[in-house]
Amino acid sequence: MGGAVVDDGPTGVKAPDGGWGWAVLVGCFVITGFSYAFPKAVSVFFKELIREFDVGYSDTAWISSILLAMLYGTGPVCSVLVNRFGCRPVMMVGGLFASLGMVLASFATSIIHIYLCIGVITGLGLALNFQPSLIMLNRYFSEKRPLANGLAAAGSPVALCCLSPLGQILQYQYGWRGGFLILGGMLLNCCACGALMRPLLPPKKHLELEDGHLKATEEKKLQPKKKLLDFSVFRDRGFVIYTVAASIMVLGLFVPPVFVVNYAKGLGYEDTTSALLLTILGFVDMFARPLCGIVAGMKWVRPRCVYLFSFAMIFNGVTDLIGSQANTYGGLVGFCIFFGMSYGMVGALQFEVLMAIVGTDKFSSAIGLVLLMEAIAVLVGPPGAGRLLDATHKYMYVFLLAGCEVTLSAIVIALGNFLCIKRKQEEKGKVARVQSSGAPIQPVFVVSLPTTSVSADLCLV
16 A cells, blocks of 8 residues: 555656556556446346346346446545555455455355345446556556547457457356356456556655765655545536536437347347447447547647547437438448447547546546446436337437437537637736736636646636
């Protein structure tokens, strides 16, 4: 636990944008893959669990729901632990929890046992890995951060393409109990990824020769005690706009991947043919994320990344609206291609935009609070779409609802930031006019952007 002080991001430490940062990126890639793909990969065991415990599909679906709720809903808890102990120890303990939950689940005697082991324990373990890995990525990369975010986010589709077939093989060879045990062993790799998260060391200021021994001394400044959970981020209008928009977006973002396979089955296509749609979506998503990271890192694009993020959400929402009219397999394939592109863009940009808004110092608290708000939407979104499907018996309305929600979130973040930018520019213009006239300068509340190498056109008033 000794890395807590250094891990806070010491004053004067510049993001290396390489070096050991690439090892951190690899760890973040693996953690992101486990965190997002594991709830979907576990679903391949649902039929065996239904047969074993004599329950319905809705009962087993709660496993993934609880796991996702823990991943998102424990955000503030993760923020407190990171600010208290540092990223590395939190991640290594989280890896143990993630593995322990799957191992205990292999001895389950009831579905409730599965809920507690996989949903709660493994979900908490993945949460303790996911959030700190993003925090460390933010500290190690500045100039190359959009690319790093895109590459790390690509871990989700890559892991999904690997874990789902692997789960089917393990179930066939060893049964669900043996499969859970082996997957639990795989999750121990989270501990190895946590060990890669080496805290950044402050630069040595000068050397002193004392009593014949060379002693390194560092210039220390008195700093206020770091808050375990910094609620002051809510004073930042840009953060509030982002949180509201992200919560609306999550209501509809995850709905199409959940229902697209059944959509194809409802049109009369075979199970294997229908399941191929998710493979197409994941394959496109795999390449869209790093490519979007490269585009977002361009000099002209990066200061306007919030608008690129807004475009990605509009792209996703419009894809849902058009895809709702698909009535052939070819139409659904086209939908999955464009949805994979837009979904990958959103995945690559969502945390990059948040990092640009709040800066490095407050990111650990900001991401925890954002994930908590998104957890509510994650629990409401897919079940709400399911109820709409039960009432209408048409997938068209489900996709229309998802498209409207995601498009609305894009309008919120784009319009909100545009208005704030305009106000901020007017205030800067007022300061310039007063200075040029030589009159006494009156206090004007102009807040500078976070300490990053590249500024972003975001509302930070």
